[in-house]
Amino acid sequence: MTHEEKLDRLAEVAVRIGVNVQTGQELIVNAPIEARDLVDRIATHAYRAGAALVIPFFADDLIQRARFREASEDSFDFAPAWLYEGVAKSIDEGAAMLTVVGTDPMLLADCDPARIGRAQRAMARAMKPVRGLISGFATNWSILSFATPGWAKSVFPGEPDPAARLWDAIFEVCRINEADPVAAWHAHVATLRARCDALNARRFAALRFSGPGTDLEVGLADGHLWAGGSATSKDGTACMPNMPTEEVFTMPHRERVNGRVRASKPLVHGGALIEDIEVRFEAGRIVEAKARRGEDVFRALIATDEGASRLGEVALVPDASPVSRSGLIFRNTLFDENAASHIALGQALALNMEGGCDAARGANESLIHVDWMIGSALMDVDGVNADGTITPVMRGGAFVI
Amino acid sequence: MTHEEKLDRLAEVAVRIGVNVQTGQELIVNAPIEARDLVDRIATHAYRAGAALVIPFFADDLIQRARFREASEDSFDFAPAWLYEGVAKSIDEGAAMLTVVGTDPMLLADCDPARIGRAQRAMARAMKPVRGLISGFATNWSILSFATPGWAKSVFPGEPDPAARLWDAIFEVCRINEADPVAAWHAHVATLRARCDALNARRFAALRFSGPGTDLEVGLADGHLWAGGSATSKDGTACMPNMPTEEVFTMPHRERVNGRVRASKPLVHGGALIEDIEVRFEAGRIVEAKARRGEDVFRALIATDEGASRLGEVALVPDASPVSRSGLIFRNTLFDENAASHIALGQALALNMEGGCDAARGANESLIHVDWMIGSALMDVDGVNADGTITPVMRGGAFVI
Ligand SMILES: [Zn+2]
Numbered sequence: 082m083t084h085e086e087k088l089d090r091l092a093e094v095a096v097r098i099g100v101n102v103q104t105g106q107e108l109i110v111n112a113p114i115e116a117r118d119l120v121d122r123i124a125t126h127a128y129r130a131g132a133a134l135v136i137p138f139f140a141d142d143l144i145q146r147a148r149f150r151e152a153s154e155d156s157f158d159f160a161p162a163w164l165y166e167g168v169a170k171s172i173d174e175g176a177a178m179l180t181v182v183g184t185d186p187m188l189l190a191d192c193d194p195a196r197i198g199r200a201q202r203a204m205a206r207a208m209k210p211v212r213g214l215i216s217g218f219a220t221n222w223s224i225l226s227f228a229t230p231g232w233a234k235s236v237f238p239g240e241p242d243p244a245a246r247l248w249d250a251i252f253e254v255c256r257i258n259e260a261d262p263v264a265a266w267h268a269h270v271a272t273l274r275a276r277c278d279a280l281n282a283r284r285f286a287a288l289r290f291s292g293p294g295t296d297l298e299v300g301l302a303d304g305h306l307w308a309g310g311s312a313t314s315k316d317g318t319a320c321m322p323n324m325p326t327e328e329v330f331t332m333p334h335r336e337r338v339n340g341r342v343r344a345s346k347p348l349v350h351g352g353a354l355i356e357d358i359e360v361r362f363e364a365g366r367i368v369e370a371k372a373r374r375g376e377d378v379f380r381a382l383i384a385t386d387e388g389a390s391r392l393g394e395v396a397l398v399p400d401a402s403p404v405s406r407s408g409l410i411f412r413n414t415l416f417d418e419n420a421a422s423h424i425a426l427g428q429a430l431a432l433n434m435e436g437g438c439d440a441a442r443g444a445n446e447s448l449i450h451v452d453w454m455i456g457s458a459l460m461d462v463d464g465v466n467a468d469g470t471i472t473p474v475m476r477g478g479a480f481v482i
Numbered sequence: 483m484t485h486e487e488k489l490d491r492l493a494e495v496a497v498r499i500g501v502n503v504q505t506g507q508e509l510i511v512n513a514p515i516e517a518r519d520l521v522d523r524i525a526t527h528a529y530r531a532g533a534a535l536v537i538p539f540f541a542d543d544l545i546q547r548a549r550f551r552e553a554s555e556d557s558f559d560f561a562p563a564w565l566y567e568g569v570a571k572s573i574d575e576g577a578a579m580l581t582v583v584g585t586d587p588m589l590l591a592d593c594d595p596a597r598i599g600r601a602q603r604a605m606a607r608a609m610k611p612v613r614g615l616i617s618g619f620a621t622n623w624s625i626l627s628f629a630t631p632g633w634a635k636s637v638f639p640g641e642p643d644p645a646a647r648l649w650d651a652i653f654e655v656c657r658i659n660e661a662d663p664v665a666a667w668h669a670h671v672a673t674l675r676a677r678c679d680a681l682n683a684r685r686f687a688a689l690r691f692s693g694p695g696t697d698l699e700v701g702l703a704d705g706h707l708w709a710g711g712s713a714t715s716k717d718g719t720a721c722m723p724n725m726p727t728e729e730v731f732t733m734p735h736r737e738r739v740n741g742r743v744r745a746s747k748p749l750v751h752g753g754a755l756i757e758d759i760e761v762r763f764e765a766g767r768i769v770e771a772k773a774r775r776g777e778d779v780f781r782a783l784i785a786t787d788e789g790a791s792r793l794g795e796v797a798l799v800p801d802a803s804p805v806s807r808s809g810l811i812f813r814n815t816l817f818d819e820n821a822a823s824h825i826a827l828g829q830a831l832a833l834n835m836e837g838g839c840d841a842a843r844g845a846n847e848s849l850i851h852v853d854w855m856i857g858s859a860l861m862d863v864d865g866v867n868a869d870g871t872i873t874p875v876m877r878g879g880a881f882v883i
Pocket residue numbers: 328330394396418423425452
């Protein structure tokens with residue numbers, strides 16, 4: 082297959098398996114401007130599938146950089162709230178959403194962390210209505226990625242053709258090289274579904290993570306639900322929120338997380354790199370935090386609001402996942418979170434609790450939701466049953482349940 | 483000067499003279515995706531001038547083409563009304579708007595005119611709130627252009643480097659080659675201002691156009707105002723709506739247009755080319771219409787609504803304008819309307835009537851506003867005074883007033 086043929090397969094999988102756009106539905110596509118070729122192919126497949134209208138929003142990293150270089154101090158509290166209100170209205174009226182990610186993780190590496198924090202807070206506030214609808218699956222949506230030059234260079238520094246290397250990895254983990262990618266995705270979804278069913282049957286009170294630098298108990302929310310693979314929107318449309326996806330995930334109790342945890346991979350957030358995070362939780366809240374690099378950005382992140390220093394998600398990923406097997410650090414959460422078990426600071430996900438998010442049963446609330454990798458081949462995970470007994474869940478990064 | 487230096491000058495003139503963005507103001511930038519380099523430079527100059535936030539919307543002609551090739555019949559009545567509602571809200575709250583045009587005029591040349599008409603009607607309906615605010619100068623705004631490959635090729639078919647030729651023309655008519663482009667623009671605005679003052683002093687009841695295929699009397703609206711060059715937004719910010727701009731223009735009376743008129747240049751509308759239009763007006767309305775090419779599209783256009791077959795603008799442009807001197811047909815109204823006197827079908831402009839648009843005094847209303855070239859070196863224009871006497875205004879395409 083040529084690169085163009087693979088790109089076209091990716092567009093088709095994104096449209097048919099990812100967002101699964103329905104006849105007569107509007108489709109909003111968010112993408113970096115470099116992804117134009119993929120977006121054009123997405124539009125073609127979407128119209129072929131019966132989409133009423135494809136509405137592309139192209140983001141331009143260079144404008145973001147121009148802002149950090151030239152804008153006055155006041156600028157950093159602004160975000161286009163009116164735009165996201167419109168997007169929320171559109172989703173509410175039935176539009177589907179496909180988001181292509183590929184930001185250069187080092188885009189804002191040399192920018193003032195305080196400004197990055199302010200800009201992110203303003204953006205998070207503006208996007209709150211959209212985030213609520215997306216996390217509540219008010220519509221069918223999906224996220225996939227595009228190997229932009231900036232991202233590729235930061236994953237493969239010094240290589241002659243970084244984008245080609247990154248594309249190889251993306252096509253592999255997105256199952257584009259399979260004889261029939263659509264069938265391969267269906268089989269994969271069945272595996273994740275079986276794993277969720279087993280975990281849901283156990284009704285664990287908590288999970289215990291043990292590994293280098295980590296001794297953490299994550300109490301699970303009352304009425305928590307495990308999810309993974311495909312999801313179903315309110316109107317009954319199946320979609321694949323993340324491509325790739327290897328995780329099964331559920332809702333921690335916002336007040337029942339205790340102990341120490343060390344990140345197993347770098348976190349890229351808001352264009353800055355945060356390395357070697359170590360935090361301590363007490364009664365659900367981070368009470369100590371440090372990082373060898375990007376500590377300022379991390380501290381600004383967890384200070385976003387009250388819920389930003391508490392957990393909204395805990396996820397299990399086998400160390401043998403295709404993303405992990407690639408041996409790469411993608412510096413992109415969509416990939417790296419599928420290489421390792423992880424926790425997420427901030428907003429809980431409605432699909433992880435019976436009847437949706439309920440603070441009384443432990444659901445966390447925040448403007449942010451930031452996944453952060455803690456798993457590795459050295460990580461053991463135990464389930465704590467309601468009666469205090471222990472059930473092994475993962476050993477050395479592999480499922481044993 | 484290198485091409486990059488000229489592009490940077492164009493961006494600076496667009497920001498400082500064109501839209502004249504104010505400290506703390508949001509700036510919406512609409513542009514074809516090919517214009518990214520110019521938009522990035524616009525963002526830099528806008529932030530340098532104190533803009534709070536630059537919000538780019540990149541349009542992708544290829545997605546538009548994918549739609550006409552692949553979408554189901556129902557698609558063509560859809561437009562993202564929620565997006566334009568949001569834009570209208572943003573303008574209402576003070577955002578400025580800069581629009582970069584450069585669509586390939588032949589983009590939809592082989593598409594079904596009925597579908598083009600439906601899509602345009604849907605778009606015009608969705609954009610109505612924005613159009614009202616823009617034509618009423620609720621904010622400072624400007625339109626400039628970018629030599630996209632598709633547009634350049636259609637202006638210079640068969641030339642080795644069409645974009646370079648088109649850029650030469652754009653830089654020239656936008657006064658970018660002058661030693662001090664900003665000073666050159668100020669001098670040009672003074673010329674247009676003097677012309678408007680002279681015409682406003684006359685209070686003509688009508689204009690008479692005489693030339694090959696044309697014998698047309700355009701009655702002017704009661705309380706009409708001549709405008710041209712710079713405009714002033716409601717909050718008092720001066721801006722240059724069109725770059726280039728060579729016209730002075732006013733409001734026809736929607737019921738007082740009579741006679742025959744023949745187009746002097748092709749009209750490019752909705753990606754289709756309409757050539758050799760000839761129409762006859764009676765009591766303000768088009769009662770006969772034909773075109774050698776694109777007649778279907780033209781007929782669909784004037785059938786958009788009741789006001790689409792009446793005039794909303796009449797404009798005078800000397801045949802010696804820089805755009806006309808270039809000898810080119812740009813297939814882009816922003817340029818071609820500055821090469822020749824023209825009339826516009828559809829919506830009247832609030833700034834062309836004392837106290838704003840008033841139907842009782844002759845202001846036309848429509849979802850469309852389409853300029854259409856009728857002037858040439860062979861065109862004479864007379865002013866008809868209230869007492870029926872005649873004052874020569876243009877002879878052989880040159881002002882004599
Ligand atoms: Zn996750």
